[in-house]
Amino acid sequence: MHNNINNKVVLITGATSGIGLEIAKVFASQGAKIAFNGFGNAEEAVKALEQINSDILYINSDLEQANEIENLVNQTIEKFSKIDILINNAGIQHVSPLQDFSIEMWNKIIAVNLSASFHTMRLCLPHMQKNNWGRIINIASVHGLAASANKSAYVAAKHGIIGLTKAAALEQASVSSNITCNAICPGWVKTPLVEKQIIAKSQHLNISFEEAKYQLLSEKQPSKEFIEAADLANLALFLCSESAKQVQGAAWNIDGGWLAQ
Numbered sequence: 070m071h072n073n074i075n076n077k078v079v080l081i082t083g084a085t086s087g088i089g090l091e092i093a094k095v096f097a098s099q100g101a102k103i104a105f106n107g108f109g110n111a112e113e114a115v116k117a118l119e120q121i122n123s124d125i126l127y128i129n130s131d132l133e134q135a136n137e138i139e140n141l142v143n144q145t146i147e148k149f150s151k152i153d154i155l156i157n158n159a160g161i162q163h164v165s166p167l168q169d170f171s172i173e174m175w176n177k178i179i180a181v182n183l184s185a186s187f188h189t190m191r192l193c194l195p196h197m198q199k200n201n202w203g204r205i206i207n208i209a210s211v212h213g214l215a216a217s218a219n220k221s222a223y224v225a226a227k228h229g230i231i232g233l234t235k236a237a238a239l240e241q242a243s244v245s246s247n248i249t250c251n252a253i254c255p256g257w258v259k260t261p262l263v264e265k266q267i268i269a270k271s272q273h274l275n276i277s278f279e280e281a282k283y284q285l286l287s288e289k290q291p292s293k294e295f296i297e298a299a300d301l302a303n304l305a306l307f308l309c310s311e312s313a314k315q316v317q318g319a320a321w322n323i324d325g326g327w328l329a330q
């Protein structure tokens with residue numbers, strides 16, 4: 070696999086925790102320059118990344134706001150002069166039956182999990198086209214390919230991002246094989262987003278955290294093991310390699326067998 074991302078500029082959304090932070094660490098360790106946003110403990114994420122590579126830029130943009138997304142892309146260009154790789158990772162979850170689903174949460178989830186990627190993609194593509202090279206990786210979910218009850222907004226947004234991925238891939242494929250767009254569809258990965266769901270389950274069923282974790286995995290993921298965020302990062306690295314130049318518009322599941330059932 071010819072894989073040289075040394076000095077490539079990577080914009081990753083939501084890299085202050087979980088999957089995004091792990092991808093940022095793995096890419097930084099390969100010599101990539103990282104620009105990222107995200108809430109929570111940004112300082113800690115910056116420190117962790119700077120220990121790996123000093124070319125790090127944190128931008129405090131809220132992905133619910135289109136103008137703040139423009140600022141995210143503009144500041145990345147100001148500092149690094151180009152964007153080679155865009156990883157749309159940020160995402161939020163809310164669990165509720167559809168008839169009770171709060172309108173505010175619906176709008177938030179569609180904004181962060183879907184519309185924000187439309188904005189980053191429309192803003193980053195011209196920079197990739199200028200250099201005739203680019204990789205867009207959308208962190209979707211198995212919920213982009215199959216539904217679960219009580220996750221209507223998340224499932225709708227994740228199905229949407231796979232459609233967006235395919236549309237972008239088609240547009241690029243007819244022009245240049247140097248710019249690709251693909252989605253990664255993980256099953257359960259142990260991150261803060263999932264820990265909140267395990268805690269809610271343990272409280273709802275009055276069972277221990279460990280029992281709730283086992284039940285959560287057993288329902289959907291035949292391996293009964295969490296996906297490692299580092300494995301997702303390595304799949305993303307592959308999609309950035311020259312060997313993956315003909316992988317275009319894929320929705321690549323990595324899910325312990327979830328979707329094989």
Ligand code: NAD
Binds near residue numbers: 087108210262
């Ligand atoms: P996480 O909660 O650990 O991280 C989410 C990141 O998004 C954080 O950095 C957070 O600050 C950021 N974010 C949220 N709203 C934002 C906003 N409005 N503006 C800017 N940043 C914002 O979650 P994670 O589990 O690492 O999830 C990352 C991605 O992977 C998400 O898109 C999620 O849907 C997807 N995913 C996760 C799993 C899993 O099991 N954890 C499975 C499939 C897909």
